[in-house]
Amino acid sequence: MSEDKNRYGQTTGHVWDETLAELTNPPPKWWMLGLHASWILVVLYTLYYPSWPLVSSHFKGFAGWTAIGEFKKDMKEVQDVRAKYEDKLPGMTAAAILADNELKNYVVRSAKVLFGDNCAACHASGGAGNPGFPALVDDDWLYGGKIENIEQTITMGRKGMMPKMGGAQLTDAEIDKLANAIVNGTVTKEPLFAAKGCIGCHGPDGKGMAALGSANLTDKIWRFKAKDQLASVKTTIKHGVNDPSDPKTRNAEMPSWKGRLTDTQIKKLAVYVHELGGGQ
Amino acid sequence: MSESGTSIQEQKVKYSDDIYEEAANWHVNTGDEKIYPKKAAGKWRKLKWFTHSVWLILFLGPFLRWHGQQAVLFDIPNRQFHIFGLTILPQDVWMLALVLLFFAMLLAAVTSIAGRVYCGFFCFQTAWTDLFIWLEDKIEGVPAKRRKLDAGPWTSEKIRKKALKYAIWLLIAVLTGISFVSWFTDARQLWHDIFTGQASSTAYGVIALFTAGTLVLAGKLREQACFWLCPYARIQGVMYDKETILPTYDYHRGEPRGRLKKGNLVEGNGDCIDCKQCIAVCPTGIDIRMGQQEGCITCSLCMDACDAVMDKIGRPRGLIRYASMDEMDGKKQLPLFKRPRVLIYLSILTLAVSGIIYGITHLGAIEVKVLHGRSPLFVQRSDGTIQNKYDVKILNKTANDIPVKITAEGIDGMLAKGTEDTVIAKKGNTGSYIVFINAPAENIKSERTPIIFKIVNQDDPTQTSSYESMFFAPK
Numbered sequence: 001m002s003e004d005k006n007r008y009g010q011t012t013g014h015v016w017d018e019t020l021a022e023l024t025n026p027p028p029k030w031w032m033l034g035l036h037a038s039w040i041l042v043v044l045y046t047l048y049y050p051s052w053p054l055v056s057s058h059f060k061g062f063a064g065w066t067a068i069g070e071f072k073k074d075m076k077e078v079q080d081v082r083a084k085y086e087d088k089l090p091g092m093t094a095a096a097i098l099a100d101n102e103l104k105n106y107v108v109r110s111a112k113v114l115f116g117d118n119c120a121a122c123h124a125s126g127g128a129g130n131p132g133f134p135a136l137v138d139d140d141w142l143y144g145g146k147i148e149n150i151e152q153t154i155t156m157g158r159k160g161m162m163p164k165m166g167g168a169q170l171t172d173a174e175i176d177k178l179a180n181a182i183v184n185g186t187v188t189k190e191p192l193f194a195a196k197g198c199i200g201c202h203g204p205d206g207k208g209m210a211a212l213g214s215a216n217l218t219d220k221i222w223r224f225k226a227k228d229q230l231a232s233v234k235t236t237i238k239h240g241v242n243d244p245s246d247p248k249t250r251n252a253e254m255p256s257w258k259g260r261l262t263d264t265q266i267k268k269l270a271v272y273v274h275e276l277g278g279g280q
Numbered sequence: 281m282s283e284s285g286t287s288i289q290e291q292k293v294k295y296s297d298d299i300y301e302e303a304a305n306w307h308v309n310t311g312d313e314k315i316y317p318k319k320a321a322g323k324w325r326k327l328k329w330f331t332h333s334v335w336l337i338l339f340l341g342p343f344l345r346w347h348g349q350q351a352v353l354f355d356i357p358n359r360q361f362h363i364f365g366l367t368i369l370p371q372d373v374w375m376l377a378l379v380l381l382f383f384a385m386l387l388a389a390v391t392s393i394a395g396r397v398y399c400g401f402f403c404f405q406t407a408w409t410d411l412f413i414w415l416e417d418k419i420e421g422v423p424a425k426r427r428k429l430d431a432g433p434w435t436s437e438k439i440r441k442k443a444l445k446y447a448i449w450l451l452i453a454v455l456t457g458i459s460f461v462s463w464f465t466d467a468r469q470l471w472h473d474i475f476t477g478q479a480s481s482t483a484y485g486v487i488a489l490f491t492a493g494t495l496v497l498a499g500k501l502r503e504q505a506c507f508w509l510c511p512y513a514r515i516q517g518v519m520y521d522k523e524t525i526l527p528t529y530d531y532h533r534g535e536p537r538g539r540l541k542k543g544n545l546v547e548g549n550g551d552c553i554d555c556k557q558c559i560a561v562c563p564t565g566i567d568i569r570m571g572q573q574e575g576c577i578t579c580s581l582c583m584d585a586c587d588a589v590m591d592k593i594g595r596p597r598g599l600i601r602y603a604s605m606d607e608m609d610g611k612k613q614l615p616l617f618k619r620p621r622v623l624i625y626l627s628i629l630t631l632a633v634s635g636i637i638y639g640i641t642h643l644g645a646i647e648v649k650v651l652h653g654r655s656p657l658f659v660q661r662s663d664g665t666i667q668n669k670y671d672v673k674i675l676n677k678t679a680n681d682i683p684v685k686i687t688a689e690g691i692d693g694m695l696a697k698g699t700e701d702t703v704i705a706k707k708g709n710t711g712s713y714i715v716f717i718n719a720p721a722e723n724i725k726s727e728r729t730p731i732i733f734k735i736v737n738q739d740d741p742t743q744t745s746s747y748e749s750m751f752f753a754p755k
Binding site: 108109124125126128135137138139140216219220221275277278 | 662
């Protein structure tokens with residue numbers, strides 16, 4: 001056993017099974033260099049960056065670095081790039097922005113986020129609309145498709161009213177007749193249309209009136225689109241839209257965004273919606 | 281039956297003995313032994329300085345100008361490569377693959393014909409090491425003096441010599457680093473920025489890495505890099521065949537070797553006088569007389585050394601010369617065009633070159649890509665037409681802002697809104713333009729109809745590009 005000890009060199013005194021020994025050989029030099037370099041790095045790191053907890057706060061680090069500071073710096077870089085456009089927007093009308101090609105392109109690209117945050121929940125991310133919520137990509141507008149109309153719609157909100165026509169005004173048979181004519185696009189030829197006073201809001205030509213927000217009944221676009229369009233039209237005629245006297249009435253309200261969005265944000269959204277494909 | 285069995289057994293034993301015998305005398309230098317190569321002189325040395333000088337391009341290239349701009353600039357932050365007025369963008373990167381294929385095949389073809397020509401004559405490791413050893417020889421003297429100096433105590437003379445040597449090495453190393461970085465940024469501005477402390481931390485970092493790398497690789501590791509670090513050294517070794525010409529010791533002529541007696545060859549001895557000059561000049565410290573081996577970078581300096589000795593003792597040159605194994609075995613050398621490997625390498629080389637030439641001549645100046653708008657795929661309009669939205673992306677690779685006309689066709693009676701006016705495509709940029717297409721429902725034959733978008737540079741109508749997209753319609 002003593003021979004074995006000599007062969008292994010100095011042991012720590014821990015020797016098992018006669019030959020299994022823990023030696024006192026030093027680690028290689030490169031390894032020790034690595035070890036010392038590591039702890040020195042740790043010390044420098046904790047001096048440079050925020051690190052040690054203190055009683056009420058923490059050591060801030062000599063570099064003054066903070067995560068939120070870095071975030072703000074990055075944000076400022078983005079804002080600096082956008083500033084040359086953003087600075088112009090508050091002093092311009094939505095129509096003027098639309099007329100300026102470069103600004104319009106900037107708004108169309110950048111307002112996508114605003115639209116996604118505020119509008120997409122009802123109107124879908126691409127503006128295609130959802131059941132009960134109108135599409136913004138087509139060229140049919142209840143309240144007009146000019147940039148000013150759109151801006152006003154966003155600012156003030158819209159809540160159109162169509163009284164319920166079921167019960168006292170129209171029998172179910174009459175509603176059937178009218179609904180079929182509307183779905184076939186021949187409503188103006190249906191005598192009931194004029195006789196029952198529909199023309200008062202929808203106009204003698206059936207194309208609706210932007211001032212009232214009444215729907216165009218002659219085109220292929222439906223405010224309350226459904227798989228069974230005939231049934232949908234019947235429901236609308238029978239119960240009306242936003243008629244407080246009928247609990248089954250259709251709910252159709254666009255809220256006002258004034259106060260929730262800044263004027264500039266509303267202008268941007270108006271331009272964005274106008275450029276979705278149907279602006280006039 | 282049993283007789284032949286025994287003989288196979290005997291052969292096996294002999295074979296294994298042979299292996300150990302061969303390896304017993306095989307000296308492998310794993311860096312424990314420093315090589316002090318002697319300065320060689322002769323035609324190969326001259327040729328090598330000449331071929332090494334291709335690396336001057338590294339130092340001088342970034343200062344070339346072309347039409348008032350840096351001729352070659354690999355502008356990584358802006359994702360553009362400029363090569364003599366040619367702009368190469370990331371989408372053209374397939375050409376880089378062909379360039380790499382070209383050089384890989386060139387390496388294979390040359391190696392198959394004449395061995396590690398790249399290692400010996402062109403490799404930066406050899407070039408920088410040769411330069412560093414040349415300086416070492418100038419400052420510290422011939423190998424014997426260098427050995428003595430290294431072994432001796434730190435006298436003031438040793439300190440002076442070592443300091444001078446390392447100072448010059450450091451200068452070369454720093455220059456190497458700066459020159460490398462110069463290819464990736466404005467070279468003149470870089471020199472200015474480096475010395476005013478305004479260069480980017482990336483630039484300083486890369487220069488530091490290259491400085492350290494140059495000093496370690498050319499000053500310290502040297503042949504060890506070729507032995508143990510470099511993959512090409514090993515790959516090329518297996519590309520040899522019996523027809524490959526390599527620096528070869530002609531053992532038919534040289535053996536039996538023996539020292540001169542009274543200045544004359546001993547009767548019956550070969551031409552090799554065992555002067556060991558071939559070993560003395562070898563930068564990797566091998567003995568070429570032991571045959572081809574992994575340590576040989578085919579630098580040819582042993583041929584210079586041996587030829588000089590042959591001249592002195594009045595024997596013909598070429599005891600060590602470029603020769604193939606076939607030649608040593610007395611076989612006839614196959615001509616190049618009859619060697620299948622050479623032919624295959626050359627045909628791949630030709631393909632790669634044709635691809636690169638095609639790519640460079642067909643680098644379109646403008647390019648169009650079209651993204652079809654989703655959500656919704658199509659819009660029903662009040663007049664019964666169907667509308668699709670497209671994002672037309674136009675890439676302008678030319679050096680000017682150009683007016684571009686967009687056209688689209690595919691469905692009868694369709695209307696493309698957004699293509700009425702020419703658009704301005706900014707130079708070196710991708711511009712995005714929204715186009716709406718309205719098509720009458722009665723002319724739409726299927727759910728999906730191909731639409732061809734085409735763009736034309738109004739300043740130069742030969743520059744066009746087109747892209748096929750789809751028009752979606754309800755069932």
